[in-house]
Amino acid sequence: MRAALATFLAEATGARSAAVKELRLLPNGAVQENWLVASAFEGGTLDGEQRLVLRTNAATALGIGLGRTEEFAVQRAVYRAGVAAAEPLVLCASAAVIGRPFYVMRWLPGEAAGARIAAGELGGDRDRLLARLAAELARLHAIRPTFAALSCLGAPPADPARHRLDQQERLLAEDADPHPVAAWGIRWLRCHLPRAVPPVLCHGDFRTGNFLADAEGLVAVLDWEFAAWSDPAEDLGWFCLGCWRFGADAQEAGGIGRRDVFYRAYAQASGRSVDPERVRWWEVMAALRWLVLALRQRDRCLIGGEPSLDLALTGRRPSECELEILKLTGVRGDARPS
Amino acid sequence: MRDRPDGPTLAVLAQAAAARGEDGALVARALAIAEREAAAGEKPLQSCHAALVGLYGDGALAALLRRFADDIAAGRFDAPGPAREAALRLLWAMTRQKLSEANPEYLAAAGS
Numbered sequence: 001m002r003a004a005l006a007t008f009l010a011e012a013t014g015a016r017s018a019a020v021k022e023l024r025l026l027p028n029g030a031v032q033e034n035w036l037v038a039s040a041f042e043g044g045t046l047d048g049e050q051r052l053v054l055r056t057n058a059a060t061a062l063g064i065g066l067g068r069t070e071e072f073a074v075q076r077a078v079y080r081a082g083v084a085a086a087e088p089l090v091l092c093a094s095a096a097v098i099g100r101p102f103y104v105m106r107w108l109p110g111e112a113a114g115a116r117i118a119a120g121e122l123g124g125d126r127d128r129l130l131a132r133l134a135a136e137l138a139r140l141h142a143i144r145p146t147f148a149a150l151s152c153l154g155a156p157p158a159d160p161a162r163h164r165l166d167q168q169e170r171l172l173a174e175d176a177d178p179h180p181v182a183a184w185g186i187r188w189l190r191c192h193l194p195r196a197v198p199p200v201l202c203h204g205d206f207r208t209g210n211f212l213a214d215a216e217g218l219v220a221v222l223d224w225e226f227a228a229w230s231d232p233a234e235d236l237g238w239f240c241l242g243c244w245r246f247g248a249d250a251q252e253a254g255g256i257g258r259r260d261v262f263y264r265a266y267a268q269a270s271g272r273s274v275d276p277e278r279v280r281w282w283e284v285m286a287a288l289r290w291l292v293l294a295l296r297q298r299d300r301c302l303i304g305g306e307p308s309l310d311l312a313l314t315g316r317r318p319s320e321c322e323l324e325i326l327k328l329t330g331v332r333g334d335a336r337p338s
Numbered sequence: 339m340r341d342r343p344d345g346p347t348l349a350v351l352a353q354a355a356a357a358r359g360e361d362g363a364l365v366a367r368a369l370a371i372a373e374r375e376a377a378a379g380e381k382p383l384q385s386c387h388a389a390l391v392g393l394y395g396d397g398a399l400a401a402l403l404r405r406f407a408d409d410i411a412a413g414r415f416d417a418p419g420p421a422r423e424a425a426l427r428l429l430w431a432m433t434r435q436k437l438s439e440a441n442p443e444y445l446a447a448a449g450s
Contacts, residue, residue, distance in 0.1 A: 177342065178400075178407040181429050187410055242448060249447045301351075302343060309355035309364045312348060316341050316371060319436035320444050326433055327448070333430040 001098050005054070006039070008097045009104065012090040015044030026053070028112055028209075030297070030310070031065065032225060033058050036107060046089070053086065056102035060304035062296050064171070065225040069093045070152045072103040074227040077149045078201070083139050084220045110219035114209030118246035118255030123213040126257040131265040132218045133211070133239070133254070138270035140221075141232040143201035150201065156229035159196040164230065164285055165189050171292045181322035185288045188329045194278045199229035206235040207244040208254040236266065236274065237282025242324045243290055243317075284328045291321035339386045339403060339432055341440065345375030374439045382435045389428045393421065 002020040010018035022038035035054040041047050057068065066074065072091040079085045086105040093101050116122045123129045145156040157163035169186050172179060203210075204226030212219035238244075240262070245255035253262035263274040298315025300306045326332075343351065352368035355361075383399060390402035397405075406425070409415065415425040437445040 178404040180403065180407040180410055181433055183407040183410040184429055187413060187416070191416070245447075247443070247447050249449070298342065307354065307358065309351050309360055309368055312343050312351045313364060313368055313371075315343055316348075316440040318341050319433055319440050322429075322433040323437055323445070323448055326430060331426050331430055333427060333434070 004097050005037070008092060009039065009046075009090065010041070010044070012092075013041060013044040013046045015041040015046065017042045018044075018046075023054075030314075031058060031062050032056065032068075032223075037104065051107035052089070052104050053107050054098075054102050054104050056098065057100045058300075058306070060300040060306040062293070062300065064293075064296065066153075066227065068101040068103055071225050071227070073149060073152050074201075074224045075103075075105065077143065077147060078140060078221075078224070081139060081143055084136050084218060085224070086220050086222075108212055108220050110212030110214040112209055112212050112222060114207075114244065114255070115246045117208050117213050118248040118251070122215065123256065124215060124217040126251075127261055127265075129213070129217050130253055130257045130262045131269075133256075134262055134265035135269040136218070136221055137203075137206065137232075137235055137239075137266060138272075140203060141200040141235070141270060141272075145199060145201075145229050147201070153201075153227070153229060156199040160199050160229070160231040160234070161189075161194050161196065161281065161285070164234070164289070165193070168285070168288050168292055171296070172288075175292075175295050179291070179318070181325055182288060182291055182318075184331075185284055185291075185325040185329065188325075189281065189284055189288070192281055194231070194233075194275075194281050197231050197233075200232050202228055202230040202232065202235045204228050204230070204234070204238070206239050207241070208239075208246060208256060209244065231278075231282065232270070232272065233275070233278045233282045234285070236263070236279045237284075238286040238289075240279065241283055241286040241290065242327070243287070243320050280328060284325055287321040287324040287328065291318045291325075294318050294321065339383055339399070340375070340436060345372035345439075348372045371440055374442070378435075378439060382439075386428070386432055386435075389424070389431070393424060393428075 002023055006018045006020045018039055018041045020037055020039050024036045026034040026036055033056050037052040037054050039050050039052060072088050075085055075088040079087055086108050088103055088105045091103040095101060111122055172182055205223055210223050211221045239254050240252055240259055248255035251257055252259040267274050294314045294317045297311050301308055301311035348368045349372040352365045356365045387399045390406060394402055415422045
Protein backbone atom coordinates (compact mmCIF):
# COMPACT_ATOMS: atom_id res chain seq x y z
CA MET A 1 0.00 0.00 0.00
CA ARG A 2 2.83 2.43 0.85
CA ALA A 3 4.51 2.07 -2.55
CA ALA A 4 1.25 2.50 -4.47
CA LEU A 5 0.34 5.51 -2.36
CA ALA A 6 3.77 7.08 -2.86
CA THR A 7 3.53 6.63 -6.63
CA PHE A 8 0.05 8.17 -6.66
CA LEU A 9 1.12 11.13 -4.52
CA ALA A 10 4.15 11.80 -6.72
CA GLU A 11 2.03 11.80 -9.87
CA ALA A 12 -0.76 13.89 -8.31
CA THR A 13 1.64 16.58 -7.06
CA GLY A 14 4.03 16.65 -10.00
CA ALA A 15 6.93 15.38 -7.89
CA ARG A 16 9.91 13.51 -9.33
CA SER A 17 9.47 11.03 -6.50
CA ALA A 18 7.67 10.57 -3.21
CA ALA A 19 8.27 8.23 -0.28
CA VAL A 20 5.84 7.29 2.48
CA LYS A 21 7.91 7.00 5.64
CA GLU A 22 5.15 6.38 8.14
CA LEU A 23 1.53 5.32 7.77
CA ARG A 24 -0.41 5.17 11.02
CA LEU A 25 -4.14 4.94 11.78
CA LEU A 26 -5.22 7.92 13.85
CA PRO A 27 -7.65 7.51 16.76
CA ASN A 28 -11.19 8.94 16.99
CA GLY A 29 -12.31 8.08 13.46
CA ALA A 30 -15.80 6.85 14.38
CA VAL A 31 -17.18 6.73 10.86
CA GLN A 32 -14.24 7.13 8.48
CA GLU A 33 -10.57 6.23 8.83
CA ASN A 34 -7.86 8.88 9.09
CA TRP A 35 -4.23 7.90 8.56
CA LEU A 36 -1.18 9.96 9.30
CA VAL A 37 1.10 9.93 6.26
CA ALA A 38 4.63 11.13 6.97
CA SER A 39 6.20 11.56 3.56
CA ALA A 40 9.04 13.11 1.60
CA PHE A 41 8.67 14.62 -1.87
CA GLU A 42 11.28 15.57 -4.42
CA GLY A 43 9.92 18.43 -6.49
CA GLY A 44 6.29 19.17 -7.23
CA THR A 45 3.80 21.19 -5.22
CA LEU A 46 4.64 19.46 -1.92
CA ASP A 47 8.43 19.51 -2.27
CA GLY A 48 10.17 18.41 0.94
CA GLU A 49 9.09 16.63 4.13
CA GLN A 50 5.32 16.60 4.67
CA ARG A 51 2.92 15.43 7.33
CA LEU A 52 -0.37 14.63 5.68
CA VAL A 53 -3.63 12.93 6.60
CA LEU A 54 -5.27 10.35 4.35
CA ARG A 55 -9.02 10.09 4.86
CA THR A 56 -10.77 7.01 3.56
CA ASN A 57 -13.86 4.85 4.05
CA ALA A 58 -14.01 2.55 7.04
CA ALA A 59 -14.23 -1.21 6.39
CA THR A 60 -18.02 -1.11 6.80
CA ALA A 61 -20.27 1.68 5.63
CA LEU A 62 -22.72 3.73 7.64
CA GLY A 63 -24.93 4.06 4.57
CA ILE A 64 -25.55 7.77 5.08
CA GLY A 65 -23.39 10.84 4.61
CA LEU A 66 -21.15 11.96 1.79
CA GLY A 67 -18.68 9.84 -0.14
CA ARG A 68 -15.04 10.88 -0.18
CA THR A 69 -15.35 12.68 -3.54
CA GLU A 70 -18.18 14.89 -2.27
CA GLU A 71 -16.51 15.42 1.10
CA PHE A 72 -13.33 16.51 -0.67
CA ALA A 73 -15.34 19.04 -2.70
CA VAL A 74 -16.97 20.41 0.47
CA GLN A 75 -13.71 20.65 2.37
CA ARG A 76 -12.05 22.42 -0.56
CA ALA A 77 -14.97 24.85 -0.86
CA VAL A 78 -15.00 25.74 2.83
CA TYR A 79 -11.21 26.01 2.97
CA ARG A 80 -11.28 28.44 0.05
CA ALA A 81 -14.09 30.35 1.76
CA GLY A 82 -11.78 30.93 4.72
CA VAL A 83 -13.28 28.45 7.18
CA ALA A 84 -10.68 26.95 9.52
CA ALA A 85 -10.30 23.50 7.95
CA ALA A 86 -7.34 21.39 6.92
CA GLU A 87 -6.28 22.16 3.36
CA PRO A 88 -7.42 19.29 1.11
CA LEU A 89 -4.74 18.46 -1.43
CA VAL A 90 -5.50 15.50 -3.69
CA LEU A 91 -8.40 13.16 -4.29
CA CYS A 92 -8.31 9.58 -5.48
CA ALA A 93 -11.91 8.75 -6.36
CA SER A 94 -11.15 5.19 -7.44
CA ALA A 95 -10.24 2.14 -5.37
CA ALA A 96 -7.25 1.42 -7.60
CA VAL A 97 -4.51 2.74 -5.28
CA ILE A 98 -5.36 1.54 -1.75
CA GLY A 99 -8.52 -0.45 -2.35
CA ARG A 100 -10.89 2.40 -1.37
CA PRO A 101 -11.42 6.00 -2.48
CA PHE A 102 -9.54 8.54 -0.39
CA TYR A 103 -8.29 12.07 -0.21
CA VAL A 104 -5.23 13.62 1.33
CA MET A 105 -5.12 16.82 3.36
CA ARG A 106 -2.50 18.67 5.35
CA TRP A 107 -1.94 17.44 8.90
CA LEU A 108 -2.59 20.05 11.57
CA PRO A 109 -1.53 20.12 15.21
CA GLY A 110 -4.02 20.00 18.07
CA GLU A 111 -6.37 17.45 19.53
CA ALA A 112 -10.06 16.72 19.08
CA ALA A 113 -10.41 15.21 22.55
CA GLY A 114 -13.89 16.36 23.60
CA ALA A 115 -13.47 15.55 27.29
CA ARG A 116 -10.23 17.53 27.51
CA ILE A 117 -11.77 20.49 25.71
CA ALA A 118 -14.83 20.44 27.98
CA ALA A 119 -12.57 20.16 31.02
CA GLY A 120 -10.70 23.30 29.94
CA GLU A 121 -7.40 21.49 29.37
CA LEU A 122 -7.55 22.44 25.68
CA GLY A 123 -9.07 25.31 23.77
CA GLY A 124 -7.96 28.24 25.90
CA ASP A 125 -10.32 30.93 27.15
CA ARG A 126 -13.90 29.62 27.11
CA ASP A 127 -15.76 32.64 25.74
CA ARG A 128 -13.07 33.31 23.17
CA LEU A 129 -13.28 29.70 21.97
CA LEU A 130 -17.06 29.95 21.69
CA ALA A 131 -16.75 33.21 19.76
CA ARG A 132 -14.26 31.64 17.37
CA LEU A 133 -16.47 28.60 16.82
CA ALA A 134 -19.45 30.89 16.21
CA ALA A 135 -17.43 32.91 13.71
CA GLU A 136 -16.44 29.75 11.82
CA LEU A 137 -20.08 28.71 11.64
CA ALA A 138 -21.04 32.16 10.39
CA ARG A 139 -18.40 31.92 7.65
CA LEU A 140 -19.65 28.46 6.69
CA HIS A 141 -23.29 29.54 6.66
CA ALA A 142 -22.46 32.34 4.22
CA ILE A 143 -22.06 29.66 1.53
CA ARG A 144 -25.27 29.40 -0.48
CA PRO A 145 -26.60 26.75 -2.86
CA THR A 146 -25.65 28.94 -5.83
CA PHE A 147 -22.03 27.93 -5.14
CA ALA A 148 -21.23 26.01 -8.34
CA ALA A 149 -18.39 23.96 -6.81
CA LEU A 150 -20.92 22.23 -4.55
CA SER A 151 -23.38 21.03 -7.19
CA CYS A 152 -22.38 17.55 -5.98
CA LEU A 153 -24.54 18.12 -2.90
CA GLY A 154 -27.65 18.09 -5.05
CA ALA A 155 -30.59 20.44 -5.04
CA PRO A 156 -31.24 22.16 -1.71
CA PRO A 157 -34.46 21.17 0.04
CA ALA A 158 -37.25 23.75 -0.12
CA ASP A 159 -38.04 23.07 3.54
CA PRO A 160 -34.89 21.85 5.36
CA ALA A 161 -36.68 20.97 8.62
CA ARG A 162 -39.39 18.89 6.99
CA HIS A 163 -36.78 17.26 4.74
CA ARG A 164 -34.62 16.23 7.72
CA LEU A 165 -37.63 14.95 9.63
CA ASP A 166 -38.85 12.82 6.74
CA GLN A 167 -35.33 11.47 6.26
CA GLN A 168 -34.90 10.50 9.93
CA GLU A 169 -38.35 8.94 10.16
CA ARG A 170 -37.54 6.80 7.12
CA LEU A 171 -34.17 5.74 8.54
CA LEU A 172 -35.64 4.89 11.95
CA ALA A 173 -38.32 2.74 10.30
CA GLU A 174 -35.53 0.62 8.79
CA ASP A 175 -34.44 -0.47 12.29
CA ALA A 176 -35.71 -3.83 13.47
CA ASP A 177 -36.64 -2.65 17.00
CA PRO A 178 -39.47 -0.34 18.12
CA HIS A 179 -38.34 3.03 19.54
CA PRO A 180 -41.21 4.68 21.43
CA VAL A 181 -39.19 7.68 22.66
CA ALA A 182 -37.90 8.37 19.16
CA ALA A 183 -41.49 8.09 17.93
CA TRP A 184 -42.44 10.68 20.58
CA GLY A 185 -39.64 12.92 19.32
CA ILE A 186 -40.79 12.59 15.73
CA ARG A 187 -44.35 13.36 16.74
CA TRP A 188 -43.25 16.46 18.65
CA LEU A 189 -41.08 17.61 15.76
CA ARG A 190 -43.93 17.07 13.30
CA CYS A 191 -46.30 19.13 15.49
CA HIS A 192 -43.80 21.99 15.96
CA LEU A 193 -42.24 22.32 12.49
CA PRO A 194 -40.56 25.73 12.12
CA ARG A 195 -41.16 28.00 9.17
CA ALA A 196 -38.89 27.13 6.24
CA VAL A 197 -35.81 29.28 5.73
CA PRO A 198 -33.46 29.50 2.73
CA PRO A 199 -30.85 26.76 3.16
CA VAL A 200 -27.15 27.40 3.58
CA LEU A 201 -24.17 25.07 3.78
CA CYS A 202 -24.23 23.33 7.19
CA HIS A 203 -21.55 21.11 8.68
CA GLY A 204 -24.02 18.54 9.98
CA ASP A 205 -21.76 17.29 12.80
CA PHE A 206 -20.48 20.53 14.31
CA ARG A 207 -19.71 19.65 17.92
CA THR A 208 -17.05 19.43 20.57
CA GLY A 209 -14.90 16.46 19.58
CA ASN A 210 -15.09 17.36 15.90
CA PHE A 211 -12.64 20.22 15.93
CA LEU A 212 -8.94 20.40 16.68
CA ALA A 213 -7.93 22.61 19.56
CA ASP A 214 -4.62 23.46 21.17
CA ALA A 215 -3.83 25.31 24.38
CA GLU A 216 -4.65 28.66 22.74
CA GLY A 217 -7.93 27.85 21.01
CA LEU A 218 -9.42 26.45 17.82
CA VAL A 219 -7.14 25.00 15.16
CA ALA A 220 -9.55 23.54 12.58
CA VAL A 221 -13.00 22.07 12.09
CA LEU A 222 -12.94 18.38 11.14
CA ASP A 223 -15.15 15.73 9.53
CA TRP A 224 -17.20 17.22 6.71
CA GLU A 225 -18.98 13.99 5.72
CA PHE A 226 -22.42 15.13 6.91
CA ALA A 227 -22.34 18.54 5.24
CA ALA A 228 -25.61 19.46 3.56
CA TRP A 229 -27.83 22.38 2.55
CA SER A 230 -29.94 23.08 5.61
CA ASP A 231 -31.28 25.58 8.11
CA PRO A 232 -28.32 27.29 9.83
CA ALA A 233 -30.00 26.62 13.18
CA GLU A 234 -29.33 22.91 12.61
CA ASP A 235 -25.62 23.40 13.38
CA LEU A 236 -26.44 25.49 16.47
CA GLY A 237 -28.81 22.83 17.82
CA TRP A 238 -26.36 20.00 17.16
CA PHE A 239 -23.56 21.89 18.91
CA CYS A 240 -25.69 22.49 22.02
CA LEU A 241 -27.08 18.95 22.33
CA GLY A 242 -26.49 17.49 25.79
CA CYS A 243 -24.77 14.42 24.31
CA TRP A 244 -21.79 16.55 23.28
CA ARG A 245 -21.04 18.21 26.62
CA PHE A 246 -18.71 15.49 27.87
CA GLY A 247 -19.91 15.67 31.45
CA ALA A 248 -19.93 19.49 31.61
CA ASP A 249 -23.71 19.55 31.42
CA ALA A 250 -24.12 23.05 32.84
CA GLN A 251 -22.12 24.45 29.93
CA GLU A 252 -24.88 24.10 27.38
CA ALA A 253 -22.82 25.31 24.43
CA GLY A 254 -20.74 22.24 23.65
CA GLY A 255 -19.64 21.69 27.26
CA ILE A 256 -17.59 24.88 26.81
CA GLY A 257 -19.71 27.81 27.92
CA ARG A 258 -23.07 29.45 28.14
CA ARG A 259 -25.64 29.05 25.44
CA ASP A 260 -26.51 32.77 25.37
CA VAL A 261 -22.85 33.68 24.90
CA PHE A 262 -22.63 31.33 21.92
CA TYR A 263 -25.89 32.62 20.41
CA ARG A 264 -24.77 36.23 20.80
CA ALA A 265 -21.39 35.52 19.22
CA TYR A 266 -23.06 33.75 16.29
CA ALA A 267 -25.59 36.55 15.80
CA GLN A 268 -22.81 39.13 15.82
CA ALA A 269 -20.63 37.19 13.37
CA SER A 270 -23.41 36.13 11.00
CA GLY A 271 -25.76 39.10 11.14
CA ARG A 272 -28.59 36.61 11.76
CA SER A 273 -30.75 36.74 14.84
CA VAL A 274 -30.94 33.46 16.77
CA ASP A 275 -34.42 32.20 17.58
CA PRO A 276 -34.05 29.96 20.67
CA GLU A 277 -37.25 28.06 19.86
CA ARG A 278 -35.99 27.25 16.37
CA VAL A 279 -32.69 26.05 17.83
CA ARG A 280 -34.63 23.96 20.36
CA TRP A 281 -36.48 22.28 17.48
CA TRP A 282 -33.17 21.47 15.84
CA GLU A 283 -31.78 20.24 19.16
CA VAL A 284 -34.60 17.71 19.41
CA MET A 285 -33.80 16.80 15.81
CA ALA A 286 -30.12 16.46 16.76
CA ALA A 287 -31.01 13.98 19.51
CA LEU A 288 -33.14 12.02 17.06
CA ARG A 289 -30.48 12.07 14.35
CA TRP A 290 -27.71 10.97 16.75
CA LEU A 291 -30.00 8.16 17.94
CA VAL A 292 -30.48 6.99 14.34
CA LEU A 293 -26.74 7.27 13.67
CA ALA A 294 -25.98 5.24 16.81
CA LEU A 295 -28.27 2.44 15.63
CA ARG A 296 -26.53 2.36 12.28
CA GLN A 297 -23.09 2.43 13.91
CA ARG A 298 -24.19 -0.56 16.01
CA ASP A 299 -25.24 -2.42 12.86
CA ARG A 300 -21.80 -2.01 11.33
CA CYS A 301 -20.72 -4.41 14.10
CA LEU A 302 -23.79 -6.61 14.63
CA ILE A 303 -24.77 -6.95 10.96
CA GLY A 304 -21.74 -5.75 9.01
CA GLY A 305 -19.37 -7.87 11.08
CA GLU A 306 -16.82 -5.14 11.81
CA PRO A 307 -15.04 -6.41 14.94
CA SER A 308 -15.25 -3.17 16.91
CA LEU A 309 -16.37 -3.04 20.52
CA ASP A 310 -16.66 0.73 20.18
CA LEU A 311 -19.30 0.29 17.48
CA ALA A 312 -21.15 -2.31 19.56
CA LEU A 313 -21.17 0.02 22.56
CA THR A 314 -22.61 2.79 20.42
CA GLY A 315 -25.69 0.59 20.22
CA ARG A 316 -26.27 1.33 23.92
CA ARG A 317 -26.12 5.11 23.47
CA PRO A 318 -29.66 5.78 22.16
CA SER A 319 -30.90 6.12 25.74
CA GLU A 320 -28.73 9.26 26.07
CA CYS A 321 -30.54 10.72 23.05
CA GLU A 322 -33.89 9.61 24.45
CA LEU A 323 -33.26 11.47 27.70
CA GLU A 324 -32.45 14.60 25.69
CA ILE A 325 -35.62 14.21 23.59
CA LEU A 326 -37.76 13.89 26.70
CA LYS A 327 -36.11 16.81 28.51
CA LEU A 328 -36.23 19.08 25.47
CA THR A 329 -39.89 18.34 24.83
CA GLY A 330 -40.75 19.02 28.46
CA VAL A 331 -41.41 15.44 29.59
CA ARG A 332 -40.53 14.56 33.19
CA GLY A 333 -41.42 11.53 35.20
CA ASP A 334 -44.07 13.39 37.14
CA ALA A 335 -44.72 16.46 35.01
CA ARG A 336 -46.75 17.24 31.92
CA PRO A 337 -45.05 18.17 28.65
CA SER A 338 -45.32 21.60 27.14
CA MET B 339 -37.13 -2.50 25.83
CA ARG B 340 -33.37 -2.70 26.19
CA ASP B 341 -31.16 -1.59 23.33
CA ARG B 342 -28.94 -4.04 21.51
CA PRO B 343 -26.44 -5.59 21.89
CA ASP B 344 -27.73 -7.05 25.16
CA GLY B 345 -25.51 -7.65 28.17
CA PRO B 346 -24.48 -11.25 27.41
CA THR B 347 -23.62 -10.31 23.82
CA LEU B 348 -21.62 -7.31 25.03
CA ALA B 349 -19.70 -9.54 27.44
CA VAL B 350 -18.75 -11.91 24.61
CA LEU B 351 -17.73 -8.99 22.37
CA ALA B 352 -15.72 -7.49 25.24
CA GLN B 353 -13.79 -10.72 25.76
CA ALA B 354 -13.01 -10.92 22.04
CA ALA B 355 -11.92 -7.26 22.06
CA ALA B 356 -9.67 -7.87 25.05
CA ALA B 357 -8.07 -10.77 23.19
CA ARG B 358 -7.45 -8.44 20.22
CA GLY B 359 -5.82 -5.93 22.54
CA GLU B 360 -8.50 -3.26 22.11
CA ASP B 361 -8.82 -0.30 24.46
CA GLY B 362 -9.16 -1.59 28.05
CA ALA B 363 -11.54 1.26 28.97
CA LEU B 364 -14.00 0.10 26.31
CA VAL B 365 -13.76 -3.49 27.52
CA ALA B 366 -14.39 -2.37 31.11
CA ARG B 367 -17.36 -0.26 30.02
CA ALA B 368 -18.94 -3.15 28.12
CA LEU B 369 -18.48 -5.53 31.04
CA ALA B 370 -19.93 -2.98 33.45
CA ILE B 371 -23.07 -2.64 31.32
CA ALA B 372 -23.39 -6.43 31.21
CA GLU B 373 -23.04 -6.61 34.99
CA ARG B 374 -25.59 -3.87 35.67
CA GLU B 375 -28.02 -5.49 33.28
CA ALA B 376 -27.57 -8.89 34.93
CA ALA B 377 -28.06 -7.32 38.36
CA ALA B 378 -31.30 -5.63 37.27
CA GLY B 379 -32.50 -8.90 35.73
CA GLU B 380 -35.99 -9.21 34.34
CA LYS B 381 -37.62 -6.77 36.74
CA PRO B 382 -37.38 -3.67 34.45
CA LEU B 383 -38.85 -5.66 31.57
CA GLN B 384 -41.68 -6.87 33.80
CA SER B 385 -42.43 -3.32 34.96
CA CYS B 386 -42.47 -2.07 31.38
CA HIS B 387 -44.68 -4.96 30.37
CA ALA B 388 -47.10 -4.26 33.22
CA ALA B 389 -47.38 -0.60 32.20
CA LEU B 390 -48.08 -1.58 28.60
CA VAL B 391 -50.66 -4.14 29.67
CA GLY B 392 -52.28 -1.31 31.63
CA LEU B 393 -52.55 0.68 28.41
CA TYR B 394 -53.51 -2.10 26.00
CA GLY B 395 -54.42 -5.30 27.80
CA ASP B 396 -52.58 -8.60 27.45
CA GLY B 397 -49.89 -9.25 24.86
CA ALA B 398 -46.21 -10.05 24.44
CA LEU B 399 -43.79 -7.28 25.45
CA ALA B 400 -42.25 -6.89 21.97
CA ALA B 401 -45.63 -6.64 20.28
CA LEU B 402 -46.95 -4.15 22.85
CA LEU B 403 -43.84 -1.99 22.54
CA ARG B 404 -44.25 -1.91 18.77
CA ARG B 405 -47.90 -0.94 19.15
CA PHE B 406 -46.95 1.75 21.66
CA ALA B 407 -44.41 3.29 19.27
CA ASP B 408 -46.87 3.13 16.37
CA ASP B 409 -49.62 4.75 18.44
CA ILE B 410 -47.34 7.58 19.53
CA ALA B 411 -46.34 8.17 15.91
CA ALA B 412 -50.00 8.20 14.88
CA GLY B 413 -50.79 10.88 17.49
CA ARG B 414 -52.95 8.66 19.71
CA PHE B 415 -51.39 10.19 22.83
CA ASP B 416 -51.62 13.80 21.65
CA ALA B 417 -54.75 14.66 23.61
CA PRO B 418 -54.34 15.55 27.30
CA GLY B 419 -55.69 12.92 29.64
CA PRO B 420 -54.82 9.85 31.69
CA ALA B 421 -53.65 7.80 28.69
CA ARG B 422 -51.17 10.49 27.69
CA GLU B 423 -49.98 10.88 31.27
CA ALA B 424 -49.44 7.13 31.54
CA ALA B 425 -47.63 7.01 28.20
CA LEU B 426 -45.24 9.81 29.16
CA ARG B 427 -44.55 8.27 32.56
CA LEU B 428 -43.67 5.03 30.81
CA LEU B 429 -41.37 6.76 28.30
CA TRP B 430 -39.58 8.45 31.17
CA ALA B 431 -39.29 5.28 33.24
CA MET B 432 -37.99 3.23 30.30
CA THR B 433 -35.38 5.84 29.46
CA ARG B 434 -34.17 6.20 33.04
CA GLN B 435 -33.92 2.43 33.39
CA LYS B 436 -32.00 1.98 30.15
CA LEU B 437 -29.58 4.77 31.05
CA SER B 438 -29.08 3.42 34.55
CA GLU B 439 -27.72 0.27 32.93
CA ALA B 440 -25.97 1.73 29.86
CA ASN B 441 -24.56 4.97 31.24
CA PRO B 442 -25.42 5.88 34.85
CA GLU B 443 -22.83 8.70 34.78
CA TYR B 444 -24.79 10.40 32.01
CA LEU B 445 -27.97 10.11 34.02
CA ALA B 446 -26.23 11.62 37.05
CA ALA B 447 -24.61 14.44 35.06
CA ALA B 448 -27.94 15.32 33.48
CA GLY B 449 -29.44 15.56 36.97
CA SER B 450 -32.43 13.44 35.97
